[in-house]
Amino acid sequence: MDVLLAIITLFGLYGLVTVGMAVTFAATRVVNLAQGDLVMVGAYTAAVVTGPAFGWRVTLALVGAAPLLVLIERLLLRRPLSDPLATMLVTWGVGMALRQVAELQFTSTARSVKPPIAGTVTVLTAPYPAYRLVCGLVAVAVIGLVLLAAYRTGWGLTLRAVADNPTMAALLGIDPRRLRTIAFVLGGLLAVLAGALYSPLLAVTPTMGFGLLVPVFFGLLFSRPGALATAAAAALLIAALSVLLRVWMSDVLAEVLFYLIIVAIAALRSRPWIRRYSSWLTRVRVPARAS
Amino acid sequence: MAHTRSRAGAGVLTAAVVLLALSGCGGSAVSDAQDGGKGPLKIGVIVPLTGPVSSTGKALRNGFELGVKKVNAAGGVGGEKVRYVVVDDAGDPATSTQLARRLIQQDRVSMLFGTITGDTAEAVGKVADDAKVPFGTAILGDVERCHPYGWGFGESTRQLLTPTMPKLIEKYGPKVAIVGSDYNYPHFYAGVVKELVKREGGSVVAEEYSPIGQTDWQPVIKRLKAARPQVLMAMVVGADAVSFSQQAKQFGLLTPGLGYEGAPLDSDYHPALGALVNGRTHTVRWADGLDDPESRTFVADYRAAYTFNAPIPEVAGNAYFGVQFFLAAAKKAGSSDGKAINSEIARLTFDSPLGKGTRFDPANHVFQADMLEATIKPGMEYEVSRRLGRIADTTPKPGCS
Numbered sequence: 001m002d003v004l005l006a007i008i009t010l011f012g013l014y015g016l017v018t019v020g021m022a023v024t025f026a027a028t029r030v031v032n033l034a035q036g037d038l039v040m041v042g043a044y045t046a047a048v049v050t051g052p053a054f055g056w057r058v059t060l061a062l063v064g065a066a067p068l069l070v071l072i073e074r075l076l077l078r079r080p081l082s083d084p085l086a087t088m089l090v091t092w093g094v095g096m097a098l099r100q101v102a103e104l105q106f107t108s109t110a111r112s113v114k115p116p117i118a119g120t121v122t123v124l125t126a127p128y129p130a131y132r133l134v135c136g137l138v139a140v141a142v143i144g145l146v147l148l149a150a151y152r153t154g155w156g157l158t159l160r161a162v163a164d165n166p167t168m169a170a171l172l173g174i175d176p177r178r179l180r181t182i183a184f185v186l187g188g189l190l191a192v193l194a195g196a197l198y199s200p201l202l203a204v205t206p207t208m209g210f211g212l213l214v215p216v217f218f219g220l221l222f223s224r225p226g227a228l229a230t231a232a233a234a235a236l237l238i239a240a241l242s243v244l245l246r247v248w249m250s251d252v253l254a255e256v257l258f259y260l261i262i263v264a265i266a267a268l269r270s271r272p273w274i275r276r277y278s279s280w281l282t283r284v285r286v287p288a289r290a291s
Numbered sequence: 292m293a294h295t296r297s298r299a300g301a302g303v304l305t306a307a308v309v310l311l312a313l314s315g316c317g318g319s320a321v322s323d324a325q326d327g328g329k330g331p332l333k334i335g336v337i338v339p340l341t342g343p344v345s346s347t348g349k350a351l352r353n354g355f356e357l358g359v360k361k362v363n364a365a366g367g368v369g370g371e372k373v374r375y376v377v378v379d380d381a382g383d384p385a386t387s388t389q390l391a392r393r394l395i396q397q398d399r400v401s402m403l404f405g406t407i408t409g410d411t412a413e414a415v416g417k418v419a420d421d422a423k424v425p426f427g428t429a430i431l432g433d434v435e436r437c438h439p440y441g442w443g444f445g446e447s448t449r450q451l452l453t454p455t456m457p458k459l460i461e462k463y464g465p466k467v468a469i470v471g472s473d474y475n476y477p478h479f480y481a482g483v484v485k486e487l488v489k490r491e492g493g494s495v496v497a498e499e500y501s502p503i504g505q506t507d508w509q510p511v512i513k514r515l516k517a518a519r520p521q522v523l524m525a526m527v528v529g530a531d532a533v534s535f536s537q538q539a540k541q542f543g544l545l546t547p548g549l550g551y552e553g554a555p556l557d558s559d560y561h562p563a564l565g566a567l568v569n570g571r572t573h574t575v576r577w578a579d580g581l582d583d584p585e586s587r588t589f590v591a592d593y594r595a596a597y598t599f600n601a602p603i604p605e606v607a608g609n610a611y612f613g614v615q616f617f618l619a620a621a622k623k624a625g626s627s628d629g630k631a632i633n634s635e636i637a638r639l640t641f642d643s644p645l646g647k648g649t650r651f652d653p654a655n656h657v658f659q660a661d662m663l664e665a666t667i668k669p670g671m672e673y674e675v676s677r678r679l680g681r682i683a684d685t686t687p688k689p690g691c692s
Contacts, residue, residue, distance in 0.1 A: 002513070112564065129541035201541070247513075
């Protein structure tokens with residue numbers, strides 16, 4: 001049971017960041033390499049603003065980060081958007097700048113956040129820290145809401161349309177610029193939320209988001225562009241693999257095996273026969289969903 | 292880890308430009324390092340001022356600066372003020388090697404000081420041996436090999452654990468668990484823990500290592516908890532010290548009934564972990580709660596100069612008194628020649644708050660000095676609760692004897 005809870009908690013963290021990255025990627029075809037550092041921004045807001053209750057600090061992180069994200073998108077990403085590599089480098093630079101600002105402002109000494117809910121709860125005979133559970137469940141609920149929005153609302157439809165064929169979507173009257181801004185802000189906010197929500201479980205340092213980038217990046221790699229559900233599923237797979245391996249063996253061995261498996265999946269996926277099989281699967285599914 | 296690389300690259304470049312500007316000679320041929328022992332004494336300080344260990348690096352530099360300032364206020368060495376150059380290695384051993392070479396060849400320093408992580412200390416130690424320039428460190432923990440020109444002012448692992456282990460076993464019980472970050476030092480630390488636990492008749496019930504940068508400690512904590520330890524020795528470093536301790540508390544492993552000692556109790560982590568470690572005792576070489584006049588002046592100067600209001604890191608104190616030891620040796624040598632100063636360092640006995648008649652053991656270059664037991668309390672200071680006196684560590688190491 002506690003293995004399941006551990007998977008939920010880790011999936012919440014990976015899932016929020018991966019789905020956020022996938023939303024940005026769907027609309028802009030840009031891998032936002034500053035995503036990890038946005039987690040750090042969220043965590044620092046929760047760590048530094050000590051006055052209000054924890055819930056308000058999380059809200060503050062989101063409200064404060066939104067204009068920042070709009071600015072980044074409008075000022076830095078709009079121009080080089082035609083060149084995905086250049087845009088990716090810009091996001092890399094943004095991430096580096098965020099890390100340096102945090103280091104100058106708060107030094108590299110780690111900070112901690114007191115969990116708003118202390119104590120443990122017993123879930124089917126397994127005692128589990130209460131806040132860890134709450135935070136995992138909130139994250140899973142938010143991921144669910146984002147997926148619901150993507151598959152059941154008009155906005156979600158336009159997002160998927162732009163992800164599928166931006167030129168055609170523009171011809172049909174969708175303003176891709178507006179959508180890109182909204183998608184970038186939403187994607188970024190999911191990372192900020194992850195940082196603020198998970199700050200009581202982590203050490204808050206300027207470089208804390210950097211380590212998240214690898215699992216999240218693989219999550220994005222395993223998903224189909226525009227299909228946010230596959231991104232969430234990939235994050236779940238990665239979280240489950242990471243937890244299960246570490247339950248069965250020592251951390252050091254588990255890490256080596258984890259990367260071996262992930263890289264093997266990535267390599268296998270690109271084999272032609274598997275590709276053909278998966279694209280055949282999609283082709284069957286697409287008309288079924290459209291009807 | 293491309294970001295460290297790129298930052299380190301930029302660091303090298305800036306350092307190179309700064310060094311060229313400072314030395315004022317771009318193309319002069321490499322000559323003998325120290326001008327034949329004449330001229331003012333110059334020290335090269337290599338510390339990480341950026342990157343994950345930068346706060347510890349800055350603490351070392353601050354302590355060092357105040358130490359040199361004190362010696363200069365008392366007239367300097369050989370009637371001249373001691374000068375120093377501070378460079379940033381960002382915690383990257385390749386950069387440390389390059390910077391050490393530049394400091395010796397272009398800045399013609401007579402001594403090197405600094406470094407935080409073991410790999411950077413090893414890198415600079417090699418350069419210092421080749422160039423015959425003494426090199427001082429201030430962080431706790433010893434390297435596996437002894438360098439003829441390397442001198443560490445931090446406590447060795449044996450000095451740290453010899454008084455600690457029996458006391459923890461006596462107070463909490465004989466079942467000991469070890470947790471560490473997965474790199475060479477925590478493994479070495481665990482080796483010494485095991486040896487001492489065995490000597491005390493206790494047993495090591497669990498041993499866990501995790502790669503640096505771990506965010507989810509649940510599986511490790513679960514395994515540790517299953518072993519029902521009475522004492523937990525933690526050599527989990529950096530941000531992981533904070534996340535591990537926090538999660539260990541949340542999972543009910545870290546209770547007042549469990550003995551807990553190791554890196555997370557260092558004053559560096561006190562701002563983040565204060566609430567978890569207050570009331571516990573921690574073995575150190577120097578604490579800011581020491582009440583001798585020299586330590587008091589140092590603490591007051593440190594707080595004033597760097598507007599610092601957390602417990603002062605031990606490494607700052609070690610650097611402050613360490614550089615005074617080095618400069619006392621240079622004074623005795625009467626020259627700025629590295630080789631001459633090195634033989635004086637090997638011979639010198641020196642009184643400071645770190646102990647009366649402190650000196651280096653020739654067989655392992657471990658600093659023979661006092662240890663303290665500090666009690667961690669809310670607020671700014673690590674209060675000294677027990678003086679453990681001189682803790683000898685004369686275990687020979689390859690490289691020196």
